[in-house]
Amino acid sequence: MGDPRSFQDPSDVERFTSCTTAGPMFVDVKDGKIVRVDPISFDPEEVDSWQVDVNGKTYRPPLTLPLLPWGQAYKAMQSTETRVKYPLKRRDWDPDGERNPQNRGITGYERISWDEAYELIVREMNRVRATRGPSGIGYCDSAHTEWGSLHFVFSDVYRFWHMVGGTFIEFTPNSWEGWACGAPFLWGDWQGHGLPAAPDSLQDISRESELIILWGNDPLMHSIYSGIDTARIWQYWRDLGKKIVVVEPFLNETGLNYADKWIRIYPGTDGAMAAAIAYTWITEGLYDQDYLDTHAVxxxxxHLPEGIPAGSSFKAYILGEGEDGTPKTPEWASEICGVEPRVIRALARQWGTRPTSLWCMQGGACRREFAHEFTRMMGTLQIMQGLGKPGVGVQGTCLSISGPYDAKNQVGPTGYADGGMNVVMERYYPNPIPQKITFQKFYDCINDAPQHWQGGHQDNFSADMFLEQMDYPMAGCAEVEFVWLHGSTLTNPPNYQHHLETYRSPNITTFVVTAPWFDRDCRYADIVLPITTVFERQDITEPASVGQYIPPSYVGLRNAIFTQKCVEPAGESKTDLQVYTELAERLGYGEYYIEGNTEETLLRKMYERTSIPLTYDEFKEKGYYVWPQPKDYVECKQFQRFYEDPEGNPLDTPSGKAEIFSKRLYDHYGNHPEIPPVPHFIPEREGHLSAELKEKYPLQMLMAHPKYRFHGKYNDIEWLRENYKVFGPDGYGYEPCWMNPVDAEARGLVDGDIVICRNDRGRVMAGVRVTKRLIPGVAWLSYGAWQDPLSEDVHSIDRGGDGNVLANNAPMSVHHVGGAFNSVLFEVEKADLDALEAAYPEGFAGKYRTWNREG
Amino acid sequence: MKTLLINAGKCIDCRNCQTACKDEFCDNDWSPLAAPQGPRQYWIRIVNEEAGDGDRVRMQRVPLVCQQCADAPCLAAAADGAAYRRADGVVIFDPEKAQGQRAIMDACPYGAVYWNEARNIPQKCTLCAHLLDAGRQPRCVTACPTDALRLVDAADYADDALLPQPIERLRPELGTGPRVLYQDLPRPFIAGETCTGDGAAVLPGVKVTATHQVLGRVYEAVTDEFGDFSLDGVEPGYYAIAFEGAGLTRKTLSNMDAREALNVGSVRLYPLA
Known part of the structure; x- marks a missing residue:
């Protein structure tokens, strides 16, 4: 092979290295233009690899690191038409006169100079700070920037806003909402948002687990943050003869490729089936009573806490000895979830007699009404099986599969959760403004203050922080009137049109978006600033750098990448670091932000803190480094120490044990029907059992991630669109709405038909794809397609087909302000394209679409 | 001669192969081996077909690519030497000479050749000949995260007796001598479950024997702990399927149509009288 960097390309290119959220890559450039992007590939000579050997079969991490599907299209991303190349101002936004907030999303933009942009922003910031104080300015980061240590939200963005002060418009851990608000009451782990890290899970599962259950989990396609060698690992487990079972409404990609069994279940009824599994175990003695006696409450x-009356335990609930008097038999569950009692029993018996790896974390089942019950129930099942025992663990779609990791070989601490550039600066600034708006209350706060809620933080460091009531405006703070979005979207808001409506509120006087692409919420901004892509700047990072947030969560050859500057910035785009440096200067903060540094000096200082045994210049030149395998490595799997010695290694719960009965929840809520102290199955308000609402909207909507798009990113990339968009007779690429042949036929629909999907929250257009991979009664409309409203009205039909228009923005329960996104009923019917086009000629011509800057 | 070895069963439809192909060939001019690839062309394309029914559904996938046929119809259809075979076996269309020659595209029975309207030429996979010449692998191969695609020496696979899966060709009946090697191409399967007469319990350990009613070929399986069985890769046709278990009355289902994948659903078995 030789050094992969030394190959002689026929076009004589220069080869750079880069690291994206889709994986690390080589970038070949000629004459300032990208020729190709290739997955990064290490020379076997420079790699000292670990491997796992079980039963004569070996897993060795690959030398070529796989890219996620959109990563392979990054050349197109770099030069797409939607790139923002110059600062833009909405034509009829005049800070000295009419601001015309009602025209956001309607009028177009004009190019302005950077100097004009800075001047406008500084004037507006100074105005708001003088009249309302810093809390009158709200800032928000998009969840999905590229990996980096310097150019990353926790680094340059937070430093600036913490320095000048502002109201943090925060998003929640919405990838695993129900885990974040439920699981910490069971097993602690507030720092990890309820997701316990799973070190050495690759070895443990490979060696010890006999059964793997994917419960609402599709790691193959959704290992988004891990960027790992998922397919080969699952193939390895299959080759080792693991039994793999999928419990899902949708036969997902991991299931299609590796599972032995698909158990079809209706969305939101998982808790009923889980309860029936517990019933089977209890009545047949298939669980670990000794472990429960010493490890759980x-x-x-x-084993109830003192003073709690008998009949309050989980077992009493399951056996029907508690208040509801209903034994949770498989027959009872079957009526609810649609799975045959014999299949529930068969699964329970296998699970109860074999070391089982339960893949349940993240996934759609945790983003529903009462999802904290689902997560506590799933955790409780594994606790009944002796969680921490060899082969018994909890895993999720990402962040929870790990090979040997010794906590030394990493770029950190300047990583995801560690403050990036702040670590190497002289001064550190905590944000002086305590006020926050959770994105799920953005509409209410802006339009209808005061507001009060619970939950909704990006981070919760304790139960008290989670249960604290939030007020808006907070005492001593003002209402927000200036909104700054770092990235073009305020994450992925449910009930999207009602969210967009907020942008037209006169209560927002100034709305700034900084983004590389004119996508998503850009269309509603007053000022748009052009930001560089990952190919146009330098950084130091690790693939799946989010692994520094849950540090062991990377499987593969531990490596660091120098993100080299491959090409010049498009147009006049700048890095966020440059923008914030200039703004700080103009706002009168002088050098306080950058402290005389440059991108290069900051990277040098951050590099000094890594354990990479190269000089900075060597690393920068080479572009990557692969750490050797750890020496004298001792494994320690998830919950292993707790399993072996619960007294010596207590969990971060009040009792130190797994709290199947949460005294904390009991003290806070009593026996509340929406969040009882032991996990219950609670029927959703908008779900499979909602008979009345189902008469109007009979289909349950599944909102699994898009396969060829990164959430809402890259909806415009043709190389990806042609993989999934349904091209109508009008040539337009409609977002697919997948449905079972039974449901399609009942509506007179065939594959390729253009339809309207609707519920009380909105209407979107889509193209039908007929599939047997869905249980009848459930249709899959994904989220993140860019808005393309047919008229000026934000509530008009969205031709773009974003499932979030229909998604549920209700609270999960009294316990949590949001996170019920996926509890959605809707109906699908054939669209009359000719009539729609006649009614909305301008809309069909694209006048209001997200990516139209002209207006 | 180098050729692709494609393990169809390992394809996860991530389409990294297809996208890498576009990355390599769109906007890049590798003439005289290839002019820039036109839009909506898929020099490698994943064909997805759902098989089975109910809760026994599978996705059968075939990466489709130029087969570099031994008796390539495109070569025969080309005039003025517009299509030729290199010494390494790769069939190339000359972007200059192939202008206007739609017959080259029409000749391909695999649908692996595309028409570039703007350039007025047929286009297809070159096996990344320009990279092969530089000692590199085709882009689809290095982009594949499952090892479903590999570049191999055809001679090494002349005898597949020792391989875990036999070597197949894609639609050899077309008679063009396709040279791309495949493994694990889709075939029908017969799947189902066995349960007690009242449906209350699954029945593990039941022997299932399916006999092809014309060829007499026999496939066997034993139901697992879900009472499930699956007979994979069966010869298409009609089957008699027998179920036998300890203490159970033998049951046979005849004339079961497995020309395509078949889910026989729940088969109820009763105790011996």
Whole structure:
């Protein structure tokens, strides 16, 4: 092979290295233009690899690191038409006169100079700071920037806003909402948002687990943050003879490729089936009573906290000895979830007699009404099986599969959660403004203050922080009137049109978006600033750098990448760091932000903190480094120490044990029907059992991630669009709405038909794809397609087909302000394209679409 | 001669192969081996077909690419030497000479050749000949995260007796001598479950024997702990399927249509009288 960097390309290119959220890559450039992007590939000579050997079969991490599907299209991303190349100002936004907030999303933009842009922003910031104070300015980061240590939200963005002060418009851990608000009450782990890290899970599962259950989990396609060698690992487990079972409404990609069994279940009924599994175990003695006696609280009445009456335990609930008097038999569950009792029993018996790896974390089932019950129930099942025992663990779609990791070989601490550039600066600034707006209350706060809520933080460091009531405006703070979005979207808001409506509120006087692409919420901004892509700047990072947030969560050859500057910035685009440096200067903060540094000096200083045994210049030149495998490595799997010695290694719960009965929830809520102290199955308000609403909207909507798009990114990239868009007779690429042949036929629909999907929250157009991969009664409309409203009205039909227009923005329960996104009923019917086009000629011509800057 | 070895069963439809192909060939001019690839062309394309029914559904996938046929119809259809075979076996269309020659595209029975309207030429996979010449692998191969695609020496696979899966060709009946090697191409399967007469319990350990009613070929399986069985890769046709378990009355289902994948659903078995 030789050094992969030394190959002689026929076109004589220069080869750079880069690291994206889709994986690390080589970037070949000629004459300032990208020729190709290739997955990064290490020379076997420079790699000292670990491997896993089980039963004569070996897994060795690959030398060529796989890219996620959109990563392979990054050349197109770099030069797409939607790139923002110059600062833009909405034509009829005049800070000295009419601001015309009602025209956001309607009028077009004009090019302005950077100097004009800075001047406008500084004037507006100074105005708001003088009249309302810093809390009158709200800032928000998009969840999905590229990996980096310097150019990353926790680094340059937070430093600036913490320095000048502002109201943090925060998003929640919405990838695993129900885990974040439920699981910490069961097993602690507030720092990890309820997701326990899973070190050495690759070895443990490979060696010890006999059964793997994917419960609402599709790691193959959704290992988004891990960027790992998922397919080969699952093939390895299959080759080792693991039994793999999928419990899902949708036969997902991991299931299609590797599972032995698909158990079809209706969305939101998982808790009923889980309860029936517990019932089977209890009545047949297929669980670990000894472990429960020493490691858990509240499984049975004998182990309830002091003063709690008998009949309050999980076992009492399951056996029907509690208040509801209903034994949670497989027959009872079957009526709810649609799975045959014999299949529930068969699964329970296998699970109860074999070391089982349960893949349940993240996934759609945790983003629903009462999802904290689902997560506590799933955790409780594994606790009944001796969580921490060899082969018994909890995993998720990402962040929870790990090979050997010794906590030394990493770029950190300047990583995801560690403050980036702040670590190497002289001064550090905590944000002086305590006020926050959770994105799920953005509409209410802006339009209808005061507001009060619970939950909704990006981070919760304790139960008290989670349960604290939030007020808006907070005492001593003002209402927000200036909104700054770092990235073009305020994450992925449910009930999107009602969210967009907020942008037209006169209560927002200034709305700034900084983004590389004119996508998503850009269309509603007053000022848009052009930001560089990952190919146009330098950084130091690790693939799946989010692994520094849950540090062990990377499987593969531990490596660091120098993100080299491959091409010059498009147009006049700048890095966020440059923008914030200039703004700080103009706002009168002098050098306080950048402290005399440049991108290069900051990277040098951050590099000094890594354990990479090269000089900075060597690393920068070479572009990557692969750490050797750890020496004298001792494994320690998830919950292993707790399993072995619960007294010596208590969990971060009040009792130190797994709290199947949460005294904390009991003290806070009593026996609340929406969040009882032991996990229950609670029927959703908008779900499979909502008979009345189902008469109007009979289909349950599934909102699994898009396969060829990164959430809402790259909806415009033709190389990806042609993989999934349904091209109508009008030539337009409609977002697919997948449905079972039974449901299609009942509506007179065939594959390729253009339809309207609707519920009380909105209407979107889509193209039908007929598939047997869905249980009848459930249709899959993904989220993140860019808005293309047919008229000026934000509530008009969205031709773009974003599932979030229909998604549920209700609270999960009294316990949590949001996170019920996926509890959605809707109906699908054939669209009359000719009539729509006649009614909305301008809309069909694209006048209001997201990516139209002209207006 | 180098050729692709494609393990169809390993394809996860990530389409990294297809996108890498576009990355390599769109906007890049590798003439005289290839002019820039036109839009909506898929020099490698994943064909997805759902098989089975109910909760026994599978996705059968075939990466489709130029087969570099031994008796390539495109070569025969080309005039003025517009299509030729290199010494390494790769069939190339000359972007200059192939202008206007739609017959080259029409000749391909695999649908692996595309028409570039703007350039007025047929286009297809070159096996990344320009990279092969530089000692590199085709882009689809290095982009594949499952090892479903590999570049191999055809001679090494002349005898597949020792391989875990036999070597197949894609639609050899077309008679063009396709040279791309495949493994694990889709075939029908017969799947189902066995349960007690009242449907209350699954029945593990039941022996399932499917006999092809014309060829007499026999496939066997034993139901697992879900009472499930699956007979994979069966010869298409009609089957008699027998179920036998300890203490159970033998049951046979005849004339079961497995010309395509078949989910026989739940088969109820009763105790011996």
């Amino acid at each position: 509240g499984f049975d009445d004998e």
